[in-house]
Amino acid sequence: MNILGISAYYHDSAAAIVCDGDIIAAAQEERFSRIKNDASFPQSAIEYCLKEAGLEVADLDAVVFYEKPFLKFERLLETYYANAPKGLISFFKAIPVWIGEKVFMKKNIKDGLKKIGNIDSKKTKFLFPEHHLSHIASAYFATPFSESAFITLDGVGEWATSTIGYANGNEITITKQTNFPHSLGLLYSAFTYYLGFKVNSGEYKLMGLAPYGNINSDFYKHCLDTIKSKLVKVYEDGSIWLNQKYFSYAKGLRMVPDHKWGKLFGIKRRLPESELTQKHCDMALAIQTITEEVVLNMALEAKRLSGSNNLCIAGGVALNCVANGKLAEKKIFENIFIQPAAGDAGGALGAALAANYIYFGQKKSVSKNPLSGSYLGPGYITKDIKKMARHFKAVYSEYESFDTLAAKIAELLAEGKIIGFSQGRMEFGPRALGNRSIIADPRNQDIQKQLNLKTKFRESFRPFAPAVLAEEASKYFDMNKDSPYMLFVHKLKEEHRLKLPDNYENMDWKDKLNVPKSLFPAITHVDFSARVQTVDKFDNDRFWEVINAFKNLTTCGMVVNTSMNVRGEPMVCSPKDAYMCFMKSGMDYLVCEDILFDKKLQPDLPNLRKNTNDTLFTD
Numbered sequence: 338m339n340i341l342g343i344s345a346y347y348h349d350s351a352a353a354i355v356c357d358g359d360i361i362a363a364a365q366e367e368r369f370s371r372i373k374n375d376a377s378f379p380q381s382a383i384e385y386c387l388k389e390a391g392l393e394v395a396d397l398d399a400v401v402f403y404e405k406p407f408l409k410f411e412r413l414l415e416t417y418y419a420n421a422p423k424g425l426i427s428f429f430k431a432i433p434v435w436i437g438e439k440v441f442m443k444k445n446i447k448d449g450l451k452k453i454g455n456i457d458s459k460k461t462k463f464l465f466p467e468h469h470l471s472h473i474a475s476a477y478f479a480t481p482f483s484e485s486a487f488i489t490l491d492g493v494g495e496w497a498t499s500t501i502g503y504a505n506g507n508e509i510t511i512t513k514q515t516n517f518p519h520s521l522g523l524l525y526s527a528f529t530y531y532l533g534f535k536v537n538s539g540e541y542k543l544m545g546l547a548p549y550g551n552i553n554s555d556f557y558k559h560c561l562d563t564i565k566s567k568l569v570k571v572y573e574d575g576s577i578w579l580n581q582k583y584f585s586y587a588k589g590l591r592m593v594p595d596h597k598w599g600k601l602f603g604i605k606r607r608l609p610e611s612e613l614t615q616k617h618c619d620m621a622l623a624i625q626t627i628t629e630e631v632v633l634n635m636a637l638e639a640k641r642l643s644g645s646n647n648l649c650i651a652g653g654v655a656l657n658c659v660a661n662g663k664l665a666e667k668k669i670f671e672n673i674f675i676q677p678a679a680g681d682a683g684g685a686l687g688a689a690l691a692a693n694y695i696y697f698g699q700k701k702s703v704s705k706n707p708l709s710g711s712y713l714g715p716g717y718i719t720k721d722i723k724k725m726a727r728h729f730k731a732v733y734s735e736y737e738s739f740d741t742l743a744a745k746i747a748e749l750l751a752e753g754k755i756i757g758f759s760q761g762r763m764e765f766g767p768r769a770l771g772n773r774s775i776i777a778d779p780r781n782q783d784i785q786k787q788l789n790l791k792t793k794f795r796e797s798f799r800p801f802a803p804a805v806l807a808e809e810a811s812k813y814f815d816m817n818k819d820s821p822y823m824l825f826v827h828k829l830k831e832e833h834r835l836k837l838p839d840n841y842e843n844m845d846w847k848d849k850l851n852v853p854k855s856l857f858p859a860i861t862h863v864d865f866s867a868r869v870q871t872v873d874k875f876d877n878d879r880f881w882e883v884i885n886a887f888k889n890l891t892t893c894g895m896v897v898n899t900s901m902n903v904r905g906e907p908m909v910c911s912p913k914d915a916y917m918c919f920m921k922s923g924m925d926y927l928v929c930e931d932i933l934f935d936k937k938l939q940p941d942l943p944n945l946r947k948n949t950n951d952t953l954f955t956d
Contacts, residue, residue: 338697339396341383342689343446344403344471344681348374348537351682352382353713353765354390355689358699360479362389363713363765365682368910374538375907378449379685385715387453394454397461401692403684404468406442408495412517420588430590466691468494468684469652470509475687476649476676477504478694478701479708485647486639486670488575490632490654491680492522492537499652501575501635503643507694507701512642518587519579521631522654524569527584528624530592532617533607537653543621544659545799548864549846550622551615556603560623563601571627575635613798618846625659632660636669646671651687655679655824656767658868662826665818677711677822678766686765710876711822712772714763717912722929725912729920732938736931739879740886745933747886749926750778750896755792757901757927759915760879764908768823769900770870771804771880773908773915775924777859777897778887779803784859784897791923795904798850800868801897803860806884807871809894813857814869823870823898829855834865859897870898 342353345366353363362385367373369381387393443463450456466474472489484505491498498520502511515521525543526536534542550557565571570578583601586592595606604616632654639648648670655661656679665673676683693699719735726733736742749756758774769775775792777784789797802823803813810816814827833856838844841852846863855861874881888894900908901915903922909915912929919927919934920942927934 338398338693338699339390339392340399340401340689340692341386341397342401342403342685342687342692343379343383344685344688345378346376347681348376349680349682350376350379350382351678351685352379352386353686353689354386354392355686355693356390358693358702360686360690360707360709360713362386363678363686364715364763365765365907367907368714368763371907371914373905373907378445380449380452383450384453389715394450395457395460397457399462399464399692399696400446400450401464401466401688402442402446403466403471403681403688405465405495408467412496416518416587423588464688464692464696466688467497469497469500469511470691471684471687472651472676472679473500473502473504473509473649473687474691474694475678475683476651476674477509478690479676479686480647480649480674481703481705481707482647482649482672482674483701483703484645485649485674486643486645487649487651488635488639489650489652490521490635491652492526493517493520498522499575499635501639501642503645504649507698509695513574513576513638515576518581518584519577521577521628522652523584523586523592524577524579525624525628525654525657527586527592528620531595531598531606532621533609533611535609536592540653541656542796542799544625544657545862546613546618547621547625547659548862548866549618549798549849551619551842552622553842554615554619556616557619557623560602560620561626564623564627567601569627571631571634573634574638575631577631613846615845628654628657629660629663632657632664633667636664636667640669648673649676650674651676651679651683653680658824659826659866661824662866665825675822675824677708677764677768677824680767682766706876711765711770712762712877713765715910716762717930719930719932722912722932725916726932728913729916729942730940731916731934732940734933734935736933739882739931742928742931742933743879743882743886744890746883746928747890750776750887751891753778753781753784754925755784755787755923757915757919757924758880758883759901759909759912759927759929761877763910766822767900768870769898769908770821770823771872771877771898773901773910774804774880774898775901776804776883778893779857779860779895779897780891780893782853782858787923788897788899793899793903793922798846800862801860801899802868802870803857803895804870804872804880804884804898805895806881806888807873809888810869810871813895814867816869819871819873820869821871821873821876823868826866826868829857829861829865829867833857857893857895860895
């Protein structure tokens with residue numbers, strides 16, 4: 338069976354291909370179009386997946402879209418009807434798009450595929466699993482588990498906003514479900530909006546801002562009390578109820594009525610790019626606290642209903658790695674797997690897997706690593722890099738031995754250099770896991786500021802993740818399980834921390850930012866936490882070699898790892914993308930496979946700014 342999965346037309350379009358149960362390829366459309374969170378039909382991603390699988394469109398047994406458009410349209414109509422006459426402007430904007438593009442989804446998909454190749458209408462089936470089934474399948478069928486409890490959490494699919502259930506073999510059973518408009522994802526996005534970040538992409542920023550909140554402050558307590566008394570009821574089984582009096586996403590073009598929230602919380606909505614205050618941090622901490630409570634309640638209910646030792650999680654909220662870390666600490670489940678492409682992009686993979694195992698009935702795989710470390714995107718070879726270098730007249734050094742290059746990289750890192758590291762196949766999902774990464778020395782006090790302001794052109798408060806040798810992780814962090822997908826936050830061990838000032842908890846967030854916190858300041862967040870990636874030699878031998886070379890040189894078995902992109906742009910995909918990002922950011926060196934580029938030796942390209950932050954890209 339050759340099965341193509343597609344997600345599109347909302348945000349973060351993607352394609353994935355599964356052949357005889359093997360996950361062959363998966364990628365987001367944004368990586369090819371260079372439009373962040375691209376929602377268009379994923380033509381380039383589909384072309385890549387077919388090429389990687391050695392197939393034509395006519396070879397496909399099934400094309401699977403990640404949700405049911407008619408059911409989603411039903412929810413849209415019922416919601417507008419229930420809220421009429423409110424939401425009339427939103428209605429007139431949305432309905433033509435739905436009628437013109439989304440209701441006739443099967444035709445639109447066929448038209449999109451015809452631009453790529455001929456369709457065998459007699460052979461190829463077109464399938465439409467429900468949105469949350471695609472989420473569940475993307476996680477469960479990508480594990481070696483023979484059975485597992487599961488939870489999904491996101492904004493909304495057709496009607497469902499979260500589910501709890503149990504999977505066994507090829508069977509998936511949803512036992513509890515919360516429906517629109519009551520949604521943890523939309524609640525979190527409402528605060529994302531009110532704090533001045535962009536919905537569906539700025540949630541990471543809110544999560545990174547929350548630890549700067551003061552749990553002892555009166556405003557934090559006021560926010561927490563207000564959220565629980567006015568906005569949301571949180572039940573023991575993980576379900577929630579949102580007071581729609583204080584939300585407008587169901588009937589309008591905004592997440593919340595700004596004036597009502599202003600009266601509730603006592604502060605106005607923060608405008609994008611405006612100054613952040615301590616009250617904004619306290620508000621972020623309050624909603625993060627609520628989110629962690631709901632996730633924990635859902636996990637406890639999933640355990641109670643299933644009795645399983647395994648848990649799978651997917652949906653956009655599953656990317657909240659702080660909540661994931663708190664859940665892991667509770668040890669409710671022996672094994673927790675979170676889909677690395679947990680959001681809608683991962684729905685493309687889940688749709689294909691659901692068709693393979695549920696519709697076509699292939700026996701579930703028990704492969705140790707069905708996801709191949711999430712390295713499912715395009716790769717390239719030395720010839721491609723040299724072709725790019727000729728185009729830009731770039732100067733480079735080629736290494737015959739990667740061991741020699743790894744040692745060179747280690748030396749440069751120890752000197753405080755910031756290095757782009759592009760190797761092998763691109764990651765599927767929002768995290769760079771060593772193949773499209775920017776790396777640096779975690780011991781360097783200035784690295785966080787340099788990376789944020791001069792390399793990625795983003796907010797100064799945002800933390801960076803450590804990529805640590807898997808065998809060394811427990812030496813640095815309070816953790817006893819691998820974290821290959823950078824989806825769990827863990828605390829740095831006491832012996833690596835520095836003594837904080839006595840008044841630290843009550844400091845303003847900007848003052849906290851500048852306090853040295855550990856021997857590894859570049860990866861230590863304000864609360865001694867870090868979003869850890871464990872690197873196994875088996876999964877990514879080259880990235881492991883670099884970190885190991887750095888350890889041999891410095892005794893430090895980890896590096897800073899962040900995605901190779903600047904603010905407002907997707908993660909790089911091709912050698913051209915990598916070089917352009919390198920030239921217009923504060924990176925000092927770029928490594929593409931066995932080739933090293935030194936910024937100082939490169940030609941001056943007028944269309945690429947070097948080492949500047951004179952323009953902050955808008956999100």
